[in-house]
Structures are given as structure tokens and as C-alpha cells.
Amino acid sequence: MSSSDFARAGTFVGRVWDPKVEGPLLVAVRGNDIIDITSKTVPTMRDLLELDDPAAYVAKATGPVVATLADLLAAKAGALDTAALHLIAPNDLQSVKACGVTFARSMIERVIEERAAGNPELALKIREKVTEIIGDSLRNLKAGSPEAAKVKEALIEEGVWSQYLEVGIGPDAEVFSKAQVLSSVGYAADVGLHPISKWNNPEPEIVLAVNSKGVVQGATLGNDVNLRDVEGRSALLLGKAKDNNASCSIGPFIRLFDTTYSIDDVRNADLSLTVEGEDGFVLHGKSSMKEISRDPLDLVSQTIGRHHQYPDGFMLFMGTLFAPTEDRDTKGQGFTHKVGDIVTISNGLLGALTNRVRLSTECAPWTFGASKLMRNLAARQLI
Known part of the structure; x- marks a missing residue:
């Protein structure tokens, strides 16, 4: 989806890092403009998604233009200028959960x-x-x-x-914690592989944005970076395989449910994946939500309910059909990432999420946690 497509489509919201305030802005796409809708009513994405009708709120929201959509989407993976205004993961205070083995x-x-x-x-x-x-x-x-x-x-x-x-x-879905609150990276950022891994791959997925009441308010794209060798040694290493620095990418925007987009669009979504290596290797893959073995709302109900609450809501990766078996180097060893790979996950209704692959130890360390967010918002008199 190009910037002009975003401008014509539904209700898109996200987060932008603003060096001037040394913190995040809550933004909405308005034509080819990115407008700042951060306010005391909705200082965070969490607060926006807690509204009964966030799309209606965004439709009426006003604010200054902080960038053009085209400029933000022009950022190149591997050349992202973090000292300038740039997109970051659209989620903030939500827990980041994921479902596995759903295809x-x-x-x-x-x-x-x-x-x-x-x-x-x-x-x-x-x-x-x-x-x-x-x-x-x-x-x-x-x-x-x-x-x-x-x-x-x-x-x-x-x-x-x-x-x-x-x-x-079986009757029970696998639901695990993918990433810590505020640790997800966004559009054009580096994604990280733990350096102990030698067999790994991207996982293109749709990610649901769910509020504290268990209501799905929208969807976005995600890369559930996967270390096949680590998890393969033992399922008890799932945390080490899944939750590392920069190992979770979400974005570029959350598309809110409104008259133009609903859970049925999620159920019928097709995802495309491209991996482009510095060695000239190119991999194309697809994942179709039509083939999922559990309905998205079933996965949500297995995650939240009387058995487990999420006061700030959660983002839910729903799994992928994609499992690469194409050989990259040695016959019979299948696909694995190489440092420098450019990964692009796309869907016609959600846009494209692009990242460069690095080692987790080489990606920018995660330093902006919940305490810094609260202090930043307080200093800006938003809370």
C-alpha cells in the first residue's frame, strides 16, 4: 500500500518519535498528512483503544501536521535516521502476546x-x-x-x-508472551536475532489490537522473528527464542475497525513476504488467514477473560502459514537469515512493514520503558 493508498483508505493511527519532545506522539493519517492527536484525553495508544469508538474519535480529532505520510514511509530499512521524526511501533502500554501453531x-x-x-x-x-x-x-x-x-x-x-x-x-491454543511492554520496534527499524541462533526466519503475521475489555479495535502487521534451532532444542526455550532485543516488529499503523474495515477483512487477509539478502538471495512467501485453524476471536477469548486480565489491553500475533523450506546455501538445510537481510511484510489493506535483520546485540538497545514514558508525558502535561 503506497502513501496515496493510505490517504484514500480507512482510519489509520500510529506513533511517531519526536526528537523535539524526546518522546512519542500519537498520530493519525489525514490525507497525505500525519497529524498529532496526542491530548490529555488520549495521551497513549492504550487510551485511544479504550474508547468505545476510537475510529469516530479520530475522525473528529484535530491537531498540527507533524510530517507528510510520504516522508515517513520513505524511510529505508538499514538507513533509518533515528535523530529525525520517524515511525515507531504503533502500540505502547499493551502487552504483546502471540499464538503459535495455528496453521x-x-x-x-x-x-x-x-x-x-x-x-x-x-x-x-x-x-x-x-x-x-x-x-x-x-x-x-x-x-x-x-x-x-x-x-x-x-x-x-x-x-x-x-x-x-x-x-x-487440540482444544487449547498456544498463547505466549512475545515482547515486553514498549520493546517492539516499528517501520524501517532493525530487527534482532539472538547471536546463538544459526537457523531462523521471519514470521509474517496479522496482529490484533485488543483493549482491556477484550474488544478487538483494529489490526496491523507484525514480524514474529523466530529462532527455529533454539525452540527446536526445547520448547522450554521459547522465551529465549522469541523475546530478545528488537525481536518483535509491529506496524506501520493500526487500522481501526470502522465501516471500511472489520474482523471479516482480517479473516480473509492474505500476507506477502519478501526477504532480500545482501548476497543477492531473494525469498518470496505468503500466508493466508483463510487457512487458520482457529478463528481470530477464539484466539482472543483464549487470551483474555476471567482467567486473565490485561488492564492496558494487548497486541495479539495470530500465527503464520509461512514456514520456509527453500535452501539458501547448503542443499537440505533450508532457509535461514543472514545479517543485512531486508524483510518486507505486506497486505493490501494494512500497508507494508519493512525491517533490516541484525543481531540483537547490534541493534539499538531498548531504553525507553514505561517509567520514561510516564515521566515524558508528565513533563509535557499530558497526564
Whole structure:
């Protein structure tokens, strides 16, 4: 989606870092202008999403123009000038949660990772064996259904049952904490790989913006950076595999639900992925929400309820169909990132999220946490 497409489309909101105030602005797209709608009523994105109708509020909001949309979207991954006004992750005080193993194809890849114990050299042989047994029989299977229970029994008999199949077709979804509050990076920023990882990949996903009442207020794009070898060694290393410096990218904007965009658009969304390496390697991938095995609202209800509250709301990654198996260097070892890769995740209704891949130890350290945000807003007399 180009800047002109954003200008013609629905209600887009985000956050911009303003060096003049040494803090974030809450902004809305108005034509080709980015307007500052930060106020005592909505000092944060959290406060905006807590409103009964945030899209209606944004439609009436006024504020100064702080940049053009074209200028912000012209920022290049790998050349982002953080000393200038620039887009940052659109979420702020929300918890960042993620659901895993929500698509049949990626579920099979998780089984392979587990059985290969994080070794990509073993993955090809295991993939052939597991696919021969499982095939595409899980593709149209509804998670938690009686049919899924029968498949589970059959797989146990075949000796290929896995904890990943349990959360993939069982009654309970996998929901984990992806990133700390305020640690997500945004459009054109670097994303980080933990330096211990040698087998990893991007995960293009739609991310729901959910308020404290469990109401989905909009959606955006996300890259749930994945360390296949780390998680493959043990599912107990999920935290180390998923939550590292700059390992969560969200943006460029949240598209609020209104008359032009709804949860049904999310259900029918197709995502495109491109990875461009400094070595000339190019990878194209896709993920379709039409093939998800759990409805988005089911994933939301499994995350929030009487069993778990989120007073500031949460962002929810919903998983991906994409699981790269294309060889990059050595035959049979599949895809893995290289430092300098440019990753672009796009959707026709949400825009494009672009980032450069670095090591987490080389990305800018995360220093602006909740305490600094509160002090900054207080100094600006917004709270």
C-alpha cells in the first residue's frame, strides 16, 4: 500500500518519535498528512483503544501536521535516521502476546524442528517422513473438534504425536508472551536475532489490537522473528527464542475497525513476504488467514477473560502459514537469515512493514520503558 493508498483508505493511527519532545506522539493519517492527536484525553495508544469508538474519535480529532505520510514511509530499512521524526511501533502500554501453531503447514514444521532438535541438517529427512504420515490431512481440521480428537489418537498410534500437534489441533491454543511492554520496534527499524541462533526466519503475521475489555479495535502487521534451532532444542526455550532485543516488529499503523474495515477483512487477509539478502538471495512467501485453524476471536477469548486480565489491553500475533523450506546455501538445510537481510511484510489493506535483520546485540538497545514514558508525558502535561 503506497502513501496515496493510505490517504484514500480507512482510519489509520500510529506513533511517531519526536526528537523535539524526546518522546512519542500519537498520530493519525489525514490525507497525505500525519497529524498529532496526542491530548490529555488520549495521551497513549492504550487510551485511544479504550474508547468505545476510537475510529469516530479520530475522525473528529484535530491537531498540527507533524510530517507528510510520504516522508515517513520513505524511510529505508538499514538507513533509518533515528535523530529525525520517524515511525515507531504503533502500540505502547499493551502487552504483546502471540499464538503459535495455528496453521497446519507451520504445525508440521514445528514437529520437524522438535524431532530435529534444532539441527537443520536432519530436517529434510524428518520432513519427508512426517509428511508421508501426516500429509495434508490436518489442513481443514478444526482445532478442538471431535474429528481432531480422532486424528490425535491415530497419530499417537503412529508414534508421531508432539506437543506442537497438541496445541495445533487440540482444544487449547498456544498463547505466549512475545515482547515486553514498549520493546517492539516499528517501520524501517532493525530487527534482532539472538547471536546463538544459526537457523531462523521471519514470521509474517496479522496482529490484533485488543483493549482491556477484550474488544478487538483494529489490526496491523507484525514480524514474529523466530529462532527455529533454539525452540527446536526445547520448547522450554521459547522465551529465549522469541523475546530478545528488537525481536518483535509491529506496524506501520493500526487500522481501526470502522465501516471500511472489520474482523471479516482480517479473516480473509492474505500476507506477502519478501526477504532480500545482501548476497543477492531473494525469498518470496505468503500466508493466508483463510487457512487458520482457529478463528481470530477464539484466539482472543483464549487470551483474555476471567482467567486473565490485561488492564492496558494487548497486541495479539495470530500465527503464520509461512514456514520456509527453500535452501539458501547448503542443499537440505533450508532457509535461514543472514545479517543485512531486508524483510518486507505486506497486505493490501494494512500497508507494508519493512525491517533490516541484525543481531540483537547490534541493534539499538531498548531504553525507553514505561517509567520514561510516564515521566515524558508528565513533563509535557499530558497526564
